[in-house]
Amino acid sequence: MEEMNPPMETQINPRYYPLPQPDEIPEREREDAMGGYLMMFAAVASSLPLPIINLIAAIIYYYVNRKKSRFIHFHSLQSLLSQLPTTFMNWGLLYWAIMVWTSTSWEFDDYFKGYIFAVVVANLTYVIFSLIAAFRAKKGRMYYFIFFGKLSYDMVFSVSNTLVYKGEREVSSENKPPF
Amino acid sequence: MGRTSIWVDLLKLLVSFALLWLGYTYISPMIPTGWLPNGSWDPDAITLSIEQEEDLGEFLMEIFEIQQSEKVSPKVDSALWVIENRLLTNLGPTDYEYKFMIIDDPMVNAMTLPGGNIIVYTGLLAVSDTPEEVAAVLAHEIGHAEQRHVVDKIVAELGITFVMAVLTGGDPGLVREITQAVVSNVFSRSQEQEADQFGLDLLERSHIDPHALAAFFRKLNRENLSYDAEMEWLMSHPHNNSRIKASLAYKVEEGFQAEPIAIDWEALKSSL
Numbered sequence: 356m357e358e359m360n361p362p363m364e365t366q367i368n369p370r371y372y373p374l375p376q377p378d379e380i381p382e383r384e385r386e387d388a389m390g391g392y393l394m395m396f397a398a399v400a401s402s403l404p405l406p407i408i409n410l411i412a413a414i415i416y417y418y419v420n421r422k423k424s425r426f427i428h429f430h431s432l433q434s435l436l437s438q439l440p441t442t443f444m445n446w447g448l449l450y451w452a453i454m455v456w457t458s459t460s461w462e463f464d465d466y467f468k469g470y471i472f473a474v475v476v477a478n479l480t481y482v483i484f485s486l487i488a489a490f491r492a493k494k495g496r497m498y499y500f501i502f503f504g505k506l507s508y509d510m511v512f513s514v515s516n517t518l519v520y521k522g523e524r525e526v527s528s529e530n531k532p533p534f
Numbered sequence: 535m536g537r538t539s540i541w542v543d544l545l546k547l548l549v550s551f552a553l554l555w556l557g558y559t560y561i562s563p564m565i566p567t568g569w570l571p572n573g574s575w576d577p578d579a580i581t582l583s584i585e586q587e588e589d590l591g592e593f594l595m596e597i598f599e600i601q602q603s604e605k606v607s608p609k610v611d612s613a614l615w616v617i618e619n620r621l622l623t624n625l626g627p628t629d630y631e632y633k634f635m636i637i638d639d640p641m642v643n644a645m646t647l648p649g650g651n652i653i654v655y656t657g658l659l660a661v662s663d664t665p666e667e668v669a670a671v672l673a674h675e676i677g678h679a680e681q682r683h684v685v686d687k688i689v690a691e692l693g694i695t696f697v698m699a700v701l702t703g704g705d706p707g708l709v710r711e712i713t714q715a716v717v718s719n720v721f722s723r724s725q726e727q728e729a730d731q732f733g734l735d736l737l738e739r740s741h742i743d744p745h746a747l748a749a750f751f752r753k754l755n756r757e758n759l760s761y762d763a764e765m766e767w768l769m770s771h772p773h774n775n776s777r778i779k780a781s782l783a784y785k786v787e788e789g790f791q792a793e794p795i796a797i798d799w800e801a802l803k804s805s806l
Contacts, residue, residue, distance in 0.1 A: 466555075466559050468558065469554075469555045469556065469557075469558040469559030470555055473555040477551065501546065502544045502546070509537060509540060
């Protein structure tokens, strides 16, 4: 599912900011980046069986931490985006289960069983790869989920991202080149 | 490479999810599982899926149909339809499409095949004094089907691999064994009690006096019909009168009114 390192050309691609390397990332940033994944697990546990609190918690965490650094922004965004599909799937499962329970026209049929299976696999996959990503973030490493990793990278490291980060504020100095 | 690969990844994710969902949906019915008809899961009840059970039931019904030498009269067929219709309209949600077949044979017998297929012998009609007694026996048999006693028994006796071999191959030796397992129809004491209870509830819902089941049992006692041979299917524990007592003790809800089954029973019996 994952690609461990971004392709070489993206590292020198002028359309993207250079990636921070592990020795450049302070311990505090690494912990905040890891927190994006681990905090969500606690929220998931507290929100069962209503899968909504985890999403709210992830959104809050993302908005509170995203401006601290690109590294934190990337990991918290990846965590937020990657839990959207599982959250929607879990909502669907909950709705379907309620309808099967309460309505005679909804049946516990093979489609429902298949959906349960697919949702369980999706949740397990999400949990496993989120844990891996959390440990990678703690080590100051990038870790790219399929789709969500590339999307987050594109949104955070693209030069079109105009967000001003705490550590980069000094770089955007008042002195401007003459041309 | 670049941004296009992001959307390619999204497509891969969506396809993977669809394959997981639909793959399991269509493949799981072919895998013996422990899912029960009520939606619960029992790991000890690894058995056939409903679809497999229906296939096996249809297969066995064809065998019984082939063996039947004479067709019963339409009058008998329509009488049975009236009884089964009364029960099935009050059965509620079920996984099965029930099919009843009547066999012209003096044996006092009825049996449940897998997949909601029920066979009734004319001997059972001949010995019954009222259509309600036949309804009581059929309700009991429906109870066995709903609780999946038959398929569980077949799987327990012959093994899931054996049953799957019948479903996929139909080797004559295997078919003979499975048919014998179905015909023997000896259930455990608890299974008989469960089927009795289900039958009594169904009779009440169908506005048929549930005591008809006890009446039928008692008549068999009184007339000293051969339990060990002919009635083994119904009386797994013939010397235990607790089932008769339980049937007699069954309390209907207040306001219950039995509605007679509109069949000229004497005329029907004379036509057998």
